[in-house]
Amino acid sequence: MDIIDNKVEVQNAPSQFSLIQTKGTLDWAYPAFILASTAAAMDKEVEMFFTFYGLKTILKNSHSLKVSPLGNPGMSIKSPVGPEWLKQVDWNQILPGLVWTLPGASRLATWGFKKQMLMQGQVPIEELRAVCLELGVRMTACQMTVDLMGYDTTEFIDGVGFAGAATYFTQTPENQSLLI
Amino acid sequence: MIELDARALACPMPIIKLKKCLAQNIAQNTHILMQLTDKSGLKDIPAFCQQQGLGFELLEQAPVIVFKIWRVV
Numbered sequence: 001m002d003i004i005d006n007k008v009e010v011q012n013a014p015s016q017f018s019l020i021q022t023k024g025t026l027d028w029a030y031p032a033f034i035l036a037s038t039a040a041a042m043d044k045e046v047e048m049f050f051t052f053y054g055l056k057t058i059l060k061n062s063h064s065l066k067v068s069p070l071g072n073p074g075m076s077i078k079s080p081v082g083p084e085w086l087k088q089v090d091w092n093q094i095l096p097g098l099v100w101t102l103p104g105a106s107r108l109a110t111w112g113f114k115k116q117m118l119m120q121g122q123v124p125i126e127e128l129r130a131v132c133l134e135l136g137v138r139m140t141a142c143q144m145t146v147d148l149m150g151y152d153t154t155e156f157i158d159g160v161g162f163a164g165a166a167t168y169f170t171q172t173p174e175n176q177s178l179l180i
Numbered sequence: 181m182i183e184l185d186a187r188a189l190a191c192p193m194p195i196i197k198l199k200k201c202l203a204q205n206i207a208q209n210t211h212i213l214m215q216l217t218d219k220s221g222l223k224d225i226p227a228f229c230q231q232q233g234l235g236f237e238l239l240e241q242a243p244v245i246v247f248k249i250w251r252v253v
Contacts, residue, residue, distance in 0.1 A: 038192040041199040042231055121190035121218065131196055 016045045016173035021180050024053030026065040026113060026125060027075065032057065032180050033128040040135035048132075049168045050160075051142035054180070055149060058139060060157050062126055066110040070100040080115040133159040140168055186216040187244060194221050195228055198249070202232075212249040213239075221245050 017039040021032050032048065040046045050058050056065060069075050069092045077091040099105060118124070123131075133139070139160045146153065146162060153162060184201050186194035194216045201212060214225070222238070225247050229236040233252055240246040 034192050038195055041192065041195050042228060121188045121193070123189075123193060135196070135199070 015043070016047070018047045018049070018172040018177040019180060020049045020051065020168075020177060021054030021057060022052050023180055024056030024065070025067055026110060027067045027072075028054075028180055029057040029065060029125055030117070030122070030128070033125065033132055035178070036137050037128060037132045037135060040132060040137045046132075046135075046137040047168065047172050048137060048139045049142065049165075049172075050139065051145050051165075052149075055141055055145060055151060055156075057125075058129065058141060058156050058160050059151075060155060065125060066106050067113045068100060068106040069109055070097065070106070075109075077109060077112065078116070080112055080119055129157065133157075138171070140171075142168075182210065182212045184212050184214040186214060186218070186221075188217055190218050191220050191224065194218055195224060198225070198228065202234075202251075208251050208253050210251055212247075214247045214249055216245050216247075217243075219245075221247075225249070 017036070019032055019036060021029075023029075036046050036048055067075065069077050073092065075092055078089065079086050079091075081087075100109070114124075122128075141153075141156055141160050141162050143162045143164055182201065182205055184197060186197045189197070194214075198212070198214060202210070205212075216225070218224075222241065222245060225245075226236055226238075228234075229249060235250045235252045237248045238246070239248055
């Protein structure tokens with residue numbers, strides 16, 4: 001079988017990958033851990049630095065990781081259940097933004113997001129970040145923001161280190177960092 | 181031939197499963213028959229194999245993507 005279309009030119013890509021996570025919602029957590037786990041699987045040294053709201057993504061208790069369509073017009077809100085026509089409706093385009101301020105709206109959106117992700121074959125975020133650690137991804141929580149946000153170091157998943165920005169920059173590549 | 185089922189899994193899990201499978205089967209003559217349904221695998225699996233120095237052959241594209249993967253001696 002002809003697989004010429006599947007050939008990818010493998011260049012001398014940097015052997016390190018570094019990512020700074022500043023966002024603390026579920027929809028911003030997935031891209032970070034997906035990229036980090038893939039890079040680690042491809043034998044890159046991966047360093048993740050978590051600061052400000054990004055600290056939420058590495059808490060043992062992940063229940064506070066939510067998604068909200070409020071102020072997030074790029075987010076599609078589609079029902080993961082019901083008839084096909086209903087599943088095609090993007091409620092974030094139809095309903096006024098005010099709706100997402102109602103009590104329970106974020107909870108509903110989070111429930112739908114998680115269900116949609118699982119139906120697409122994605123794994124829960126807890127499993128994905130565990131995979132990252134298993135593959136040797138180094139995770140560092142910014143000590144300054146840990147203190148600022150009033151977290152205790154025991155609240156974070158095992159395997160996370162604590163340090164400041166200077167430590168992070170001594171361990172990361174010269175020219176490839178991604179800010180999320 | 182080792183069979184690796186990554187059907188119904190989305191990126192990055194097929195790559196992760198392949199990586200783990202290779203780590204668990206270190207023999208040089210290891211051959212893996214991998215099944216997946218994530219369409220990005222059509223490019224991602226060859227990219228991974230080339231980067232890791234593995235041989236690969238696409239056996240089927242639909243409805244299930246099937247690759248044969250082996251270590252290049």
